Amino acid sequence: MPRFETLIVDVHLATMVPGGEPYGAIRDGAIALSGERLEWVGSASRLDGDPEDVAKRVLRGGGGWLTPGLVDCHTHLVFAGDRVDEFERRLHGASYEEIARAGGGIRSTVIRTREAPEETLLRLARARLARLVAEGVTTVEIKSGYGLETATEMKMLRVARALGALPPVDVQSTLLAAHALPPEHEGNRDTYIELIRAEMIPRAAQQSLADAVDAFCERIGFSAEECARVFEAARAHGLAVRLHADQLSDGGGARLAARFGARSADHLEHTSEDGVRALAEAGTVAVLLPGAFYFLRETKAPPVALLRGHGVPIALGSDLNPGSSPVLSLLVALNMACVLLGMTPEEALAGVTREGARALGLSGDRGTLEAGKRADLALWNIGQPAELAYWIGGNPLRLVFKDGVPRTPPEAARALERPIPDEATAW
Ligand SMILES: [Zn+2]
Numbered sequence: 537m538p539r540f541e542t543l544i545v546d547v548h549l550a551t552m553v554p555g556g557e558p559y560g561a562i563r564d565g566a567i568a569l570s571g572e573r574l575e576w577v578g579s580a581s582r583l584d585g586d587p588e589d590v591a592k593r594v595l596r597g598g599g600g601w602l603t604p605g606l607v608d609c610h611t612h613l614v615f616a617g618d619r620v621d622e623f624e625r626r627l628h629g630a631s632y633e634e635i636a637r638a639g640g641g642i643r644s645t646v647i648r649t650r651e652a653p654e655e656t657l658l659r660l661a662r663a664r665l666a667r668l669v670a671e672g673v674t675t676v677e678i679k680s681g682y683g684l685e686t687a688t689e690m691k692m693l694r695v696a697r698a699l700g701a702l703p704p705v706d707v708q709s710t711l712l713a714a715h716a717l718p719p720e721h722e723g724n725r726d727t728y729i730e731l732i733r734a735e736m737i738p739r740a741a742q743q744s745l746a747d748a749v750d751a752f753c754e755r756i757g758f759s760a761e762e763c764a765r766v767f768e769a770a771r772a773h774g775l776a777v778r779l780h781a782d783q784l785s786d787g788g789g790a791r792l793a794a795r796f797g798a799r800s801a802d803h804l805e806h807t808s809e810d811g812v813r814a815l816a817e818a819g820t821v822a823v824l825l826p827g828a829f830y831f832l833r834e835t836k837a838p839p840v841a842l843l844r845g846h847g848v849p850i851a852l853g854s855d856l857n858p859g860s861s862p863v864l865s866l867l868v869a870l871n872m873a874c875v876l877l878g879m880t881p882e883e884a885l886a887g888v889t890r891e892g893a894r895a896l897g898l899s900g901d902r903g904t905l906e907a908g909k910r911a912d913l914a915l916w917n918i919g920q921p922a923e924l925a926y927w928i929g930g931n932p933l934r935l936v937f938k939d940g941v942p943r944t945p946p947e948a949a950r951a952l953e954r955p956i957p958d959e960a961t962a963w
Pocket of ligand 1: 610611612780855
């Protein structure tokens with residue numbers, strides 16, 4: 537009588553379980569799946585017999601490497617329009633900050649996103665998500681923040697929830713109403729903060745549209761004190777918090793995130809050692825976003841050595857967004873994290889598996905290959921795990937498993953095109 541439902545053999549495992557071999561590697565490994573969970577993980581030599589004798593179904597990995605399904609813990613992939621014109625202006629000399637102050641930047645995406653019907657936003661976002669999914673991403677975080685008014689913020693969150701109802705990917709959604717000051721509140725910042733506190737956060741919480749609340753703590757965004765008021769409301773409604781912190785200047789964002797026990801503090805280019813120490817003490821994950829660092833041609837890199845030295849968990853995200861990080865590939869973000877920020881390939885891979893899951897509060901459920909965790913896996917045609925951070929472009933993904941269901945990259949992308957289940961079609 538076979539013991540396992542499904543067994544994958546002829547693979548090497550990058551379990552990403554810390555403390556042992558680099559990458560938590562098990563060469564010539566085997567992994568058993570039962571339904572949507574991992575049942576057993578170990579060396580093939582420890583199986584009680586031939587694979588066909590111990591499992592009903594045996595999949596052979598062709599000597600590739602199996603990793604946890606990738607987690608992209610920071611995206612803004614629901615939006616309408618693009619910012620190609622702005623890209624051209626920047627290359628003619630304008631800075632991101634100048635463009636933002638002149639009414640461009642986030643606000644131009646806001647106008648397009650407010651106008652777009654919900655089904656248009658869904659169609660656009662689905663095409664972007666398909667690119668990530670075809671590269672082994674099985675969990676993605678999506679932020680609102682291009683509505684800056686209650687109706688559009690909720691529309692964006694509903695689109696994120698609808699995407700999460702599709703088979704090949706799980707979505708965590710984050711309310712980022714404090715992304716930019718909307719034009720109609722110009723000169724009246726307090727009324728907008730109050731709108732977020734009194735209307736948007738309560739509505740997102742009551743309708744279960746958001747898992748967390750985020751804010752952009754920056755000179756062109758919101759002050760630490762304003763972000764704190766947003767966080768207080770999030771806390772009152774039982775929502776986790778995260779923060780865009782210290783990206784363009786040190787505005788005390790890391791310390792604020794730590795003070796509120798944020799799940800993550802993201803960007804951190806200008807964070808001081810004090811801020812890093814505060815993150816370490818709070819157990820807040822540092823989410824680094826090399827795509828924005830690269831695309832904005834920033835020169836001050838986040839303090840990777842300090843984060844490492846103080847033991848702050850480091851995650852990575854694509855930051856997929858139209859203005860500062862039009863990155864449709866999480867694998868390219870791995871390469872950027874190594875080349876531009878000095879992370880090791882192992883740290884980069886941990887950043888999009890174990891630590892990415894931690895940044896979303898999902899550590900117990902996914903992010904490593906361990907018995908009991910979700911059967912979200914990626915099988916790669918590579919000779920060693922560091923290759924995932926090495927190539928720029930190209931896609932070595934052979935199969936991606938979501939909740940135990942294997943798909944080729946094109947099948948995974950196509951699975952996003954299935955009709956949306958009824959309960960998700962709220963419009
Ligand atoms: Zn962001």
